[in-house]
Amino acid sequence: WQPQAPSPNRKESVEKIVSPLAHVQKQTQESPKYVLGKEISNDVASNMSLPLPFDLCRLLLLDSASPLNQTWESERGDADYQHGEWTFPPSSPRVHEKGLAEEQLVSSGSMLDAQRVRSYTRLRNREKIALSEALFVEKDDNQ
Numbered sequence: 001w002q003p004q005a006p007s008p009n010r011k012e013s014v015e016k017i018v019s020p021l022a023h024v025q026k027q028t029q030e031s032p033k034y035v036l037g038k039e040i041s042n043d044v045a046s047n048m049s050l051p052l053p054f055d056l057c058r059l060l061l062l063d064s065a066s067p068l069n070q071t072w073e074s075e076r077g078d079a080d081y082q083h084g085e086w087t088f089p090p091s092s093p094r095v096h097e098k099g100l101a102e103e104q105l106v107s108s109g110s111m112l113d114a115q116r117v118r119s120y121t122r123l124r125n126r127e128k129i130a131l132s133e134a135l136f137v138e139k140d141d142n143q
Contacts, residue, residue, distance in 0.1 A: 055107055058140065062086075062106045064118075077122070078131075084117040112140040 060068045064083040073081055086105055088095045092113055097105060119132040 058111060059103065059107050062111060062114075062137070063103050065103065073120075078120040080119075080121045082119045084119075086111070086114045086116045089113050110140045111137045113137060 060066045063069065064081075083102075086102065088097075094109060094114075097108075100108070114137045116135050117132050118135060119130065121128045121130055123129075
């Protein structure tokens with residue numbers, strides 16, 4: 001038995017197999033470098049629209065029990081989340097809507113000027129520290 005020289009067709013088919021791998025490696029090498037404190041933005045699609053009803057979008061973004069918020073909170077690495085009640089300023093027509101479940105409050109109308117406080121704990125220098133952040137709804141329309 002003697003080794004045979006690869007046929008030109010074999011070489012071409014090997015190049016086709018290796019070529020997609022080289023393309024993936026090239027993409028990996030061009031990945032952005034992440035720097036502490038800098039915003040991370042990664043576009044996964046462009047020129048795409050997903051027509052969701054506006055009320056559903058509001059509910060996904062503002063309801064603390066939505067899958068979107070729960071996933072975001074679990075991936076942050078913080079713990080012991082506590083969500084304060086949504087409140088409205090005295091000038092809001094919704095100021096007197098109290099006692100509604102959060103899902104019902106968020107889905108039943110505009111949340112313009114609503115605010116709430118979210119508190120949580122985070123490990124810093126091996127110690128648990130309590131933090132909080134205020135959420136404000138500055139715009140709530142389908143424009």
